[in-house]
Amino acid sequence: MVIVIMDGQGGGIGSAVIRALRERAAAAVEIYALGTNSTATARMMKAGANRGATGENAIVQTSAKADVIIGPLAILMPHAMMGEVTPKMAEAVCASGAEKVLIPLTQEKVTLVGVFPDALPHLVERVVGIVEEMRRSK
Numbered sequence: 001m002v003i004v005i006m007d008g009q010g011g012g013i014g015s016a017v018i019r020a021l022r023e024r025a026a027a028a029v030e031i032y033a034l035g036t037n038s039t040a041t042a043r044m045m046k047a048g049a050n051r052g053a054t055g056e057n058a059i060v061q062t063s064a065k066a067d068v069i070i071g072p073l074a075i076l077m078p079h080a081m082m083g084e085v086t087p088k089m090a091e092a093v094c095a096s097g098a099e100k101v102l103i104p105l106t107q108e109k110v111t112l113v114g115v116f117p118d119a120l121p122h123l124v125e126r127v128v129g130i131v132e133e134m135r136r137s138k
Contacts, residue, residue, distance in 0.1 A: 001135060004032045004062055005049065006071035006093065008081040011040030013072050013103060015047035016120060020128045022048040028135060032066070034059050036084035059089045066098040068134065070127060074106045081107070101130050 003021065007014030011033075018031055033049035035041030036059070045052040053062065063069060074080035076094055078087040093100065103123050104115045 001028070001067045001138070002030045002032065002065060003068045003070060003131065004034055004066040004098070005044060006034045006036075006059060006063075006069060006075045007040045007044060008036030008074075008084040009040060011035055011043035013105060013120065014040060014044045014070075016124050017070055017103075017127055018044055018047040018049055020124045021131065024128055024132065029131070032062055034062055036081060036089065056086050056088055060092040063092040063096040063098065066096060068101060068131060069093055069096060069098045070101045070131075071103065072105050073102045073110070073112070074108055076100075076102070077106070077108055077110070099134065101127055103127060 005014045005017055014033060018033065021029060021031060031049045033041055033044030033052035035044060035054045038054045041052045041054045074085060076090055077085060078090045079085065104112050
């Protein structure tokens with residue numbers, strides 16, 4: 001299973017997800033860190049990703065090859081993360097045939113009805129549980 005973790009700015013959300021996945025599914029998944037910038041990618045690589053790349057073309061090309069894409073809700077929003085998510089990046093993630101597991105954290109002015117705010121560690125735990133369920137069902 002190829003899991004793409006996409007994050008930007010400081011890469012904190014992505015690195016938290018990668019660490020949690022490594023604790024529970026270390027050898028069973030291939031994790032690719034895709035950062036909108038090199039700082040995010042470097043932080044996710046230090047957290048334990050197998051491979052990493054930065055920028056629009058890397059995100060466009062790799063999103064098409066992923067089984068699962070994980071990241072904050074903002075990865076679907078053009079110009080999000082202070083402009084780091086380009087329209088092509090958002091389109092590639094949306095068009096990918098991969099299952100998307102989105103974390104409902106965003107600095108954008110978006111409110112998701114029916115989704116209640118929670119701390120990042122609790123959200124990461126839910127993400128890992130979802131990935132484990134996907135692995136079991138395949």
